[in-house]
Amino acid sequence: MPIRYGRMVATPFTFYRGAAAVMASDLGAGPQSGLTTQLVGDAHLSNFGGFASPERALVFDINDFDETHPGPFEWDVKRLAASIEIAGRHRGFEESARRATVLATVRSYREAMREFAIMSNLDIWYARLDVEGMLSRYSSEIGKSTHKRLQRTVTKAESKDRLKAKTKLTETVDGQLRFRSDPPLLVRIEELFDPALHAQLDDAIHGAFDRYRETLPDDRRHLVESYRFVDVARKVVGVGSVGTRSWVALLVGRDESDPLFLQIKEAVPSVLEPYTQPCEFENQGERVVAGQRLMQAASDIFLGWQHVEGVDGSAHQYYMRQLWDWKASADIETMVPELFNVYGQMCGWALARGHARSGDAIAIGAYLGGSDTFDQAIVEFSLAYADQNELDHAALVAAIESGRLQAQTGL
Numbered sequence: 285m286p287i288r289y290g291r292m293v294a295t296p297f298t299f300y301r302g303a304a305a306v307m308a309s310d311l312g313a314g315p316q317s318g319l320t321t322q323l324v325g326d327a328h329l330s331n332f333g334g335f336a337s338p339e340r341a342l343v344f345d346i347n348d349f350d351e352t353h354p355g356p357f358e359w360d361v362k363r364l365a366a367s368i369e370i371a372g373r374h375r376g377f378e379e380s381a382r383r384a385t386v387l388a389t390v391r392s393y394r395e396a397m398r399e400f401a402i403m404s405n406l407d408i409w410y411a412r413l414d415v416e417g418m419l420s421r422y423s424s425e426i427g428k429s430t431h432k433r434l435q436r437t438v439t440k441a442e443s444k445d446r447l448k449a450k451t452k453l454t455e456t457v458d459g460q461l462r463f464r465s466d467p468p469l470l471v472r473i474e475e476l477f478d479p480a481l482h483a484q485l486d487d488a489i490h491g492a493f494d495r496y497r498e499t500l501p502d503d504r505r506h507l508v509e510s511y512r513f514v515d516v517a518r519k520v521v522g523v524g525s526v527g528t529r530s531w532v533a534l535l536v537g538r539d540e541s542d543p544l545f546l547q548i549k550e551a552v553p554s555v556l557e558p559y560t561q562p563c564e565f566e567n568q569g570e571r572v573v574a575g576q577r578l579m580q581a582a583s584d585i586f587l588g589w590q591h592v593e594g595v596d597g598s599a600h601q602y603y604m605r606q607l608w609d610w611k612a613s614a615d616i617e618t619m620v621p622e623l624f625n626v627y628g629q630m631c632g633w634a635l636a637r638g639h640a641r642s643g644d645a646i647a648i649g650a651y652l653g654g655s656d657t658f659d660q661a662i663v664e665f666s667l668a669y670a671d672q673n674e675l676d677h678a679a680l681v682a683a684i685e686s687g688r689l690q691a692q693t694g695l
Contacts, residue, residue, distance in 0.1 A: 286692040289684060289690065289692075290692040291693075293680050293681055295677075296673055297616070299677040300367060300370050301330060301367075303676065304326040308556050310669075312558070312559025317358050317651060319356060319643065319651060321643025322578050322639070323352060323359055324579065325360075326348060326363065327363045327364045329368055329616070330614060331346060332345065332614065333612050334438070335347060335609060335612070336609045336610035337414075342438055342610055344414070345580050345582070346580060346635065349572050349576040350549075350554075351555050352576065353556040359556070362662060362666075362669070364635060365666045368389055369382055369670040373670060375617075384625060386662070386666050387656070389629060389632040390632060390663070391656065392633050396632065396640075397636040397648050397649045397652060401649030408641055408645065409641060412581035413581075422629065425622075425626055425629075426622060430622055438612065445610060446606075449608045453470065454534065456540075461515070463532070465517075470519050472517045473516050473517060473531075485592075486516070488593045489516055490513060491593075492548075492593075496588045496590040496604050499588035500588050508586065512536050513535055514534045515534040516534070518532075519547075529550035531547070531549075532545060533546045533547075545607035545608065546586060546607060548602050549603055550601065551567075551569040551601050551602060567601045569603035572603045573589050578638075579638035580638070581637065588603070588605075
């Protein structure tokens, strides 16, 4: 938890990223539209990005579903819009630029939803925003320099794959490939526990991996079974995920030039559940996988779930996915206002598509209407919530300075 608090306390924006539970409580106490869809649950702008589809195309979509759960569609819209305002303040963008970007983001969501409302169910299901479509859709709104920056991002994303993970995360020791040790962010399992507990957890993870394969379709199971389990390590990731158990597994196929990295990430009840409805799944990992498959246009072929018997004697629920498979993340720290605006529109479109796949696009589109009334209301909400977020961040700063909470910064 000190690492988590250290990341959250850095800025109001990093606080917001780690405070999904705080906002869920706030939203749960407010009015609701009554129009339920599958929610991301943590739809801030850094939880969107590019990744590879099974057809090996780079697509833009939502990429984090730890908090996914059914709920009122507007909760996701509010979380996304507020994140735009908060990130814009963090970057020092002028108020007019921030307002224009929040408006553009919500307008993109509203107009996309109204487009989906007149499409067939199959057309909605097949809709996606790949790189070619993205550059074509927004070419009129970006200049040459921004276009070149996007192209560089695409090139960089396509290089972030399992071979790059091998170079960055592993080393060869006594002729065997294994994870390198980089505590506290990457720690091999034998460094965490004494030999007896290490052996116990290692056996539990191997057993869970065997059961995980049963949650995959037959063809994916056949593929995974062609790989050999080699090593496992604990890996700290994200902001909101810090404090939950997260592991990475190394598997090898034909030889060490054919690695496969799987992330084994603990799934706990969604922060939305106390304010909506009980989870329908016995395993929280299955909840995450089901929500992701429902909302994403193209999901990781290795998505599955299982539980692991921990050294504490309790069963912990997990979902599994490929660690890196072409990954393009938004670099908020370097975005110029022009790209920030376009990026918000892309997020709005992707969120609308996810909601249209799982909810009633006609009802939501009719609720939103053809005017900008909804857009303006969400802008005002975003301004007010960004103010509250700054107060909440200040409270965390005070708690750390007083010694009530411990924070480890710089990690």
